[in-house]
Amino acid sequence: MLIDKHEADNILKRIPGLIIKMSPELTAIDQVLNDDELFCMIRDDLAQRYPKTLTAGRKSTPVEVILRMLAIKHLYDLSYEQAVLQVADSLVLRQFCRVYLQATPDQSTLCRWANLIQPQTLQAFNQRIMNLAIDNKLTHGRKLRMDGTVVETTIHHPTDSRLLADSVRVLGRTLTRAKTLLGSGTGLSKEMFRNRQRSAKRSARKIAGLSQRSREQMKSQYKRLVQTTRATVRQAERVLTELQNQVADEGHKLIETLQTFLPRTQQVIDQTVRRMFSGEKVPPAEKLVSIFEPHTDIIRRGKPNKDTEFGHKIWLGEVEGGFIAQYEVLDGNPNDESQWQPTLENHVQLFGRPPQQTSADRGVHSADNEAYAVELGVKRVILPKSGRKSEKRRQHERQRWFRRGRRFHAGVEGRISVIKRKHGLDRCRNRGQDGFERWVGWGVIANNLTAMAKGLSP
16 A cells, blocks of 8 residues: 655654754755655656555555655665665665655665656656746746757667677577476477577677678678577577467466567568678668667767767756756657757746747757747847858857857756766666656756755755
C-alpha cells in the first residue's frame, strides 16, 4: 500500500549537544519540495505500479522519501547505491529526506519506484518549479538564451562487427536458457541450442585487428561473422516457435527477449551486408548503433573533439537567474533553426509575455526567425548571421546592445557545462527512450532546484 510519509520523529532533538542543521541550500530546496502540487505529481505516477497499490498490501516506501532521495541522487550525480548509502549515513540527509530513524530503501527498490515516474510528469514538475520561481520573483523571463547539446547514451563505440558479436551473444545465452526450460522432451536437435558466441567473438577480434588497407581480409572475416550470426538467427527462430507452442507461460521472458532481439539482429545483418558487400553508404536514419539502446541517434555537429556523437540532441531555453525554463529531447538531428519559434511560443505560454531579449547561435539565424521574434514583441533579437554580410548587417551587429547581448548569450555554454559536470547530463545511465527522457528531466530539475536554493537562501 502506497503511503505518503513517515510520522515525524524528533527523538534526536532530545540528545544534549546534538545539532542537526542543514545547509542554507538544502533548507531552501526542502521548502520547495514541500509544495503539495509537486508531491501529488509524483504520487499519481507511483500509484500506477499495481491495480491496488493505493489500498492493499504492506506499507511501501513513502512517496515523500522517494521524491527527496531522487532529488539528492541527481543534485549530487550519485548512483542509486551511492544515494542510499549517503542518506543512510547522514543524519542531515535523513532529516532532509524525511527518513528519520526508519530504514532507508535499498537501491533496487528506489530504482523500481523511479522508473514509474513518466517523462511527461517531469516536464510538468519542471514547469511547476518555474512557476514557484516566478512567484518568488527569482526570475522574470526578460532574457531568454537558447542552445542545443548532446547527451550520449551508455553504449560502446558502434562497429558492425561488435554489433554482430553482441547479437550472437544475446541470442546464444537465450538459447542456453531455453534448452534448460524445454528439457529433453522437445523434438529439436542438440545443434539447435548451439551457442556460437566464441566463433563470433573470435571473428570480431580479428576484424578489429585489421586495418582499412586489408580490405579483402576484412571482407572475408565479415562474411564468416555474418554466416555465424545468420545461423544463430535460424536457431533462435526455431526455438522461439517451440517455446510458444510448449511453455508459453513459463517461458514468457525468453519469448519476449527473442522477439525483441531477433528483428534488431536482422537489421544489423542487413546494414552490414549493404555496407561491406554492396558498397552502399547506409543513411544514418536507417542505421542501428546499439541492439540494447536502439533509440540512439547518430549526431554529427562538427565539433573538433567529437566529430560524431551517439545519443540524443536536447534543446534548452535558459532565462536569467540560471533557470532552464524549458527543455526538449529532439528526434534525430534537426536544424537548430527550427527550434527558435517553438521555444519562443513556450516562453510566452509560461511567462504570459515575450522576453525583452532573446538570443541564439549563428545556426539559428534566418530572416523568418528574426521577423517572427519582432512580430511577437521581442525588443532585442540577438541572432548573428553566418557567412557573407552586407554593410548594413555588419553595422547592425556592431551596435552596443547587440554586442552586449552576444556576451550574455555566451553564458549558456557555461550552463550546459554545469549540468553536464554537476548533474550528469554528459551521459545518460538510464535504459530505453523513456529512461533517457527521465534522465534529462531530472538533470534539468536538479539545476533549477540549485538555482532556487541560491535565490531563496540568505
